[in-house]
């Protein structure tokens with residue numbers, strides 16, 4: 001038996017430590033720990049609820065819009081505020097473009113190098129690489145000259161002994177299986193995706209004033225004036241520019257990301273049987289198609305799947321959500337309480353750094369353990385796509401069947417590391433294709449004479465009840481994000497966030513049930529425990545964000 005520690009896990013956001021027990025070449029137990037405290041929930045107490053989104057946006061530097069939207073929805077829910085349709089559609093455009101940008105960055109810059117051996121790309125024949133690329137996509141950049149120029153750039157790095165962003169990896173590891181040409185193709189697109197993501201997120205600059213941390217959210221609507229005759233407002237020119245950016249967004253996803261994902265996945269089909277995890281899935285659904293606030297009006301449906309049973313989608317009852325602190329460094333009831341009543345009182349009881357091992361029988365993480373009706377739940381693109389697929393969403397059905405068909409696999413392959421990575425691509429494809437429909441709806445609504453962007457009715461705190469409580473949900477890139485707020489005498493009395501990476505990175509709960517990362521690692525074969533590439537593959541497939549998780 002050997003105990004492996006990976007600390008820190010890199011190519012993620014925040015501080016994640018994985019401890020894994022290996023027996024006979026397989027992981028037999030695992031522990032997920034975050035080694036960093038945040039505490040922004042405490043900073044919020046006593047503040048004006050209308051300001052909460054500014055603070056919560058700073059939970060994270062990656063998914064910067066998502067805590068704004070969840071916070072604003074929570075306050076709107078507590079105060080019973082209905083927002084104008086224009087604001088709803090602009091929010092869809094902002095959060096949808098965030099999801100697409102975030103997932104492409106994840107695939108190329110955070111996850112691809114678990115499957116793609118960059119150094120092997122030096123051995124590739126650029127002409128054969130172009131032939132390979134042409135066989136999967138008609139993306140115009142893919143030429144022998146282009147791939148040769150990328151290979152030369154890479155060789156210049158390697159010859160100077162400076163791998164830069166490609167340093168400190170497990171190059172040459174026996175678990176890498178792509179031929180050099182596929183490695184060169186993916187490396188070229190890694191670099192291309194850097195330029196693409198910077199370009200398409202200009203949508204946030206137009207609708208949100210900047211990125212990261214867009215500035216135009218507002219309880220009751222958006223601070224985006226609509227005026228066809230003003231340069232300082234959303235006008236026809238800006239709408240046309242967004243339309244162009246959405247075309248670029250979709251083209252790269254359809255012609256680069258998805259073909260690359262399918263090509264890489266076809267070499268690693270055994271990963272459709274590894275990394276399954278807890279088998280329960282939670283999705284809050286997303287993209288309201290009107291401003292009624294009704295879950296059935298969400299373009300992507302919300303719900304729960306239990307025990308991998310795709311024949312049934314359960315509705316979500318938010319009263320069943322609790323956060324256990326049995327193995328987390330907080331005071332409070334081990335079994336956890338509902339977020340309305342929860343506290344964030346830190347009490348570190350771990351070993352004094354530097355330490356070799358954590359006390360995994362006791363408390364061992366700054367992440368709490370969210371549970372639904374006492375059960376650990378996985379959330380994220382896999383949950384989103386499984387819920388949509390099981391609910392009969394036509395786009396999800398078509399895209400899932402297409403991907404499974406290309407990989408020659410059945411739906412059971414989705415419950416895996418490969419399934420998680422494929423589902424992220426499917427979610428990206430669906431959203432990238434749908435974004436322009438929300439722009440069209442916005443244009444039609446404006447053309448019909450509706451320029452309203454904010455509902456000022458409840459803006460004045462004097463109009464609020466003395467006490468109110470509400471919650472706001474958003475299906476963020478990493479999954480189900482919820483904020484819960486209690487308001488008393490116009491101030492925040494309590495504020496709690498239950499975040500996607502909190503669900504996924506959670507340690508064990510008071511019943512000893514493993515969190516999703518932990519459960520997904522158990523059973524994983526390890527080719528070389530001294531170079532634990534396989535741990536990175538499964539953990540990265542969740543796209544961890546520990547800053548979010550602890551907040």
Ligand code: NFC
Nearest residue numbers: 060063476478501545548
């Ligand atoms: Ni940070 Fe997150 C927030 C998480 O909800 N987890 O998807 C988003 O960060 O990346």
